[in-house]
Amino acid sequence: MHQNSSVMKTSAKIVVSISLLLFLSLPFPAFSARPKCNSQDKKVLLQIKAALNNPYHLASWNPEEDCCTWYAMECDRNNGRVKALTIFSGNISGQIPPAVGDLPYLETLVFRKLTNLHGQIPSAITKLTRLRDLTLSWTNLSGPVPSFLSQLKSLTYLDLSFNDLTGSIPPSLSQLPNLEEIHLDRNKLTGSIPESFGHWAGKTPNIFLSHNQLTGPVPASLGSLNFPSTIDLSRNKLVGDVSFLFGRSKTVLFIDLSRNLFEFDLSKVQFPVNLTNLDLNHNRIFGSLPQGLTRLNLQFLNVSYNRLCGKIPRGGDLQRFDQYSYFHNRCLCGAPLSPCK
Template structure:
């Protein structure tokens, strides 16, 4: 009985101790927590950030992540949140951020704050599907560690900053679905060789494509629904690595007859341009998954073989005198 009594007394003493005395030590850096709470306040304390309780460890909060070694906030990912206002300038006070995302937040407005330049460790910047507007700031070129820049599906206007070509670590750029005008900067002819994909579609870009792109080895380029002009045959070549090229709904004009396509090409869309000549036999050697040359000025028979006859007639119709399966037979 005495032993049982002592066990009960010990248990009561243990339970009476403050919870913090046997709970895990909080990992969150106090400075980072203070900054996050200011960001929450700037967004008027939305329900989406309800887990941001100052009494809890910010490394466990929704939207953010901590680095395992430093316990500093290194990832901020605000997605499909019902928040309103502008990007808080305090976001620049999270010095260990490597990835910053604002995605599918239609009530996010204003401009990109210059305080973002303080994020010297930033590798990935995504601001997409928002109503952020104004010109794309040229100061983004100072974020030298960026490997991804995604500013798609916003309301950016003005021209593309030529200084973005100074980002030599980029693997991909997305500026599509904005209101950008002017020409593709000449400096984009000197984009880093590490750049694998480039999206500039659904803007109001004019002028020609930089000739020096013929020396780069992209994997994917989307430039459709702009007002681009000129010859793009230099984008092709037997030793190129391009896989997906979508240039539809521009005003491009060149003779396709003698173009040599790379073996890597799996998707080519040139519809609604001013392409002339006849389709080259080399197209039959490609493993095409998508192909469209409709609404151009092509003539002659569609080469037989490969996958060219597998596409619908809509991939070929509305040309000057193109003929052969899947279009009507040549006369």
């Protein structure tokens, strides 16, 4: 009887072992290998590397290895297609290779902090119909902001900041239906802000246009927009009344209009209730500081170098800022400045 029991136990163990082996041999997503990099995408990446003079920064781009393991790029886990190319902070010379347009599944394209990258933005980028993030910043790219960028209908984020781009802002950029943020700041752009920037095809994006040479008045159509968080027009040569950018019902958090030639009566402005950062320094703004400023939870305020007058209202955060937030006005007084006479 004891012998039969031992045989039964041994048989049971064998059955369990065989069952486990059979289970492990079945196809199961958790154990399946990721697809390798698409061979055509790999070929294009090697063309890009060659066009950039085979930089050390891309030394991991070894044709003998799966390109999904290479540095500065990412593959889709499901199909092995290249979905992100992010080249930044490397010693790379040359121009953006037109071959980047031959990566049809690309969603993110970044060339950033590459000071020896020069030339113009290639039109081949328009072939990237899935592109959501285009960042070409901190380089020596020159030429115009191309109007053909309006063809990238999937784009949600456009950053062309810190370059040497010249010419005017193409009105067609407002046709991008999914754009959430646009950075054209720190270039050498001239002309006016397009009227079309008051009429976006989709939602209103955050707009960064600072540190250019833009001139003329800001289109009144921007007054109907509700910026999600930010509008930055600072350090240009813009003129006129931009009080229409404010309003109690607006959701904007950051407004920077500093170092322009804006001229309007600040005492008549109603501020967005959630406004946290307001920079108006170095303009021609007149009037007094409205009491409404005391109701804001301000983290930053600068109204210096204007033509403001009257007593700084007491309350809120206004006395928390030092004199440099207020000085060089016509006749502002009261804490933190000198007492009013």
